[in-house]
Amino acid sequence: MQETPRLRAGEVLVATEYCGLCGSDLHIWNGDDGYGWVPCGTVLGHEIVGTIVQSEDPGGLKPGTRVVAIAQSGCGDCAACTADYANGCPDKVTLGLTRDGGAARFVRIPASQLLAVPDAVPARTAVLTEPLSVAARAVASRGRVTAEDTVVVSGPGTIGILSAVVCQYLGARVVLKGMTQDVAARAGLAEQLGLDLVDTLPPGFKPNVWIEAAGASAALADAVRGLPVQGRLVVVALYGAPPVLAANDAVRKELDIITSYSSHRPDYGLALDILQTYPGLGELLVETVPLSNIAVAFDKVGRGAAPKIAVEP
Incomplete structure (x- = not known):
């Protein structure tokens, strides 16, 4: 059984x-190349929703508050932190x-990395806050998408689906594009979300913004080919091999x-605002697995069994 972590000043349990x-998380679990720097024995998991049970931050959020955690933090003093770029x-x-x-059953987190979850957002939906914040940054902060834009999102995985949801929330016209097998597998989910999921863009659909979340060279080629002069291509995907770009x-x-x-923090704030509009999103996207079956959970992650797999202590 996990020992309850001991708190330091400014932390909460x-x-x-x-x-x-x-x-x-899957790469670390599998021991893949490039992840050897993660200390052996580190408890995984940065997409966290839970309830404060103890606090060493007298002026902060109180025990009993449901919270989500900001995954990354910086020193606060360097040039990157000053520019609000903790990465x-x-x-x-x-x-x-x-x-x-x-x-794990318990995790200690600096109080400065916590945000309170609105009452209207259930925990199973709130667990999407971190990935939704990534999508929100790509679409709203970096991509500058507004209701005036017409957008293609390539890649109907977790970030692609959530990016399309952000576009929808902002009032933009959006199409989610995938391969034929993706469309077959997730057509029902897309319909429930009110999203158009296609393998070929509809006739006359002319995007001025393309969010690339597939992580494939073919998707980059589609984006360059499909965008007009002075269009915006936002790349949020990471690639298993160096991609080819039609430069x-x-x-x-x-x-x-x-x-x-x-x-970053503003992206998490936007994500929580969006989740208040979509409180049932967790029921549609999140499959839960008991923490005791974490090997099963990682198998599901590897197979893409659901847009999001979450463990439940």
Whole structure:
């Protein structure tokens, strides 16, 4: 049985309700190349929703408050932190990677990394806050999508689906594009979300923004080919191998090529606002597995059994 973590000044103890698992967690679980820097024995999990049970932060959120955690934090003083970009901090700390995360009954978290969950958002939906914040950053902050835009999102995985939801929330016209097998597998889900999921763009659909969340060279090629002159290409995917970009075509079209990585506090705030509008999103997207069956959970993550797999202590 897990020992209850001892708190330091400014930390709170959170009883985990759900902890989402992502591709990074799967790479660490599998011992894949490039993840050997994660200390052996680290508790995984950065997509955390739970309830505060103890606090060493007298002026902060009180015990009994349901919270979500901001996955990354920086030193607060370097140039990257000053620019509100903790990802670039040389001393950044990431839950579940450089310090113990939430795939456990309890997790200690700095109070500064917590946000209260609105009452209207159930825990199974709130566990989507971190991945939704990544999508929100790609679409709203980096992509600058508004109700005036027409958007294609390529890749109907977790981030692709959530990016399309953000576009929908912002009032943009959006199509979610995948391969034929993706469309067959997730057509029912897309219909429940009110999203158009296609393998070929509808006749006359002319996007000016393309969110690339598939992580495939073919999707990048589609985006460059499908965007008009001075369109915006937002790349939020990570790629298993260096992708091929039709650079000459992109230059000739003067495309704005924008990258987006991870998320920050304002993106989490937008994510929680969106989840208040979609309180049932967790029931549609999240499959839960008992923490005691975490090997089963990772098998489901690897197979893409659901848009989001979360463990439940």
